[in-house]
Amino acid sequence: MASSNITLVAGSPGAGKTTWISQFLTDQSQDLFYLCPGMGRDSVDLVRIGYRFPWVSVIPENQAQTVLAGLPRQAQVYLELGFHLDLASPLLATLPCQRVAVLPPSLNQSEWHDWADEVIPGNDIQDAGRDPLPELWRSPLTGQVFDPPSLDELLIELTGGAYGKVMRLKGIFEMPDGRAFHIDFVQGLPGIEYTELNLPRWLQGRPNRFSGLEVVGHHLEQETISKTLLASCLADDVLAQYQHQYQRLHPDEETKEVFSI
Structure with a gap:
């Protein structure tokens, strides 16, 4: 070593x-x-x-x-x-x-x-010290697929302080067209950043690859955030309809095994 x-x-x-x-x-x-x-x-x-x-x-x-x-x-x-x-x-x-x-x-x-x-x-953020130490809240989301407008609304509310003071938010989210996005927010920097991940479209059932959310902040209403997250997810029948439509649009796309730990 x-x-x-x-x-x-x-x-x-x-x-x-x-x-x-x-x-x-x-x-x-x-x-x-x-x-x-x-x-x-x-x-x-x-x-x-x-x-x-x-x-x-x-x-x-x-x-x-x-x-x-x-x-x-x-x-x-x-x-x-x-x-x-x-x-x-x-x-x-x-x-x-x-x-x-x-x-x-x-x-x-x-x-x-x-x-x-x-x-x-680095980024010139505010409230950067460790006193008091902020909370770190994490929610595994593997298998969940989100309705994009509902997810956008949730993220705007969350980063705007509706469920506590959010200093940092990052996550990986699955979309109904089979794509996955990394979403990033830093308090004091403009906007919420959406970056598509270079992964195969997942168009066969619920994705069996990691997705999840991490939030850092103070006085986070964790139970409310969790319930609102789940309310933004697609039910099985709705997801199946979306995937059927996208399979017709992307007939050559295949779900593949990707990175795992």
Whole structure:
């Protein structure tokens, strides 16, 4: 492991940690590894990295110690640390690594500044500190397909403060035409970003690939958000009608097995 290059990347929610890491994952000639500890299997960032960069080895958390102990020479490893993780964790303290903090330029002093070897200026978001620590709420959505207008309305309400103060929102959502989208919102930045994922259209029943939502904020009405999410999903008969229509429009499309952890 001593000959490998390990970079720990920490910082406030929405500052741009995943974006900063992604610029280093484009070189297919390198042995590249990515790990998002503390998020388990159902991490939006973990899955999206796997979709965008299929040549990157995405490390399952339960295999992290084994993989890190047997890295190939000159491997490049990026560990993205959630804002909720303890920077003084014994595991993090013993890793031979470079520590990078991606932080808003307006945040002049923090625990991340004291921890990092290098501070990278990221998105200039507000309320970027850890006091009080915001909530992290996650909802698995695998198998659910959304009515697009209902989903748009929900996301506008959610990011507008209807169900608590949302600082950060990201998710992967399935649409009735078989496409999947990554949706991203950062408080203080304009709009909600929709990015289509480069995946085969899923037009045969309910999708058996990851989708889910992660929300960071304060005073989140979690039960209400969950109920409103489900109300925006399509019932089996409606989904079947949509898929039948799109199958006729896209007869050559096939559902394929894609990234899994």
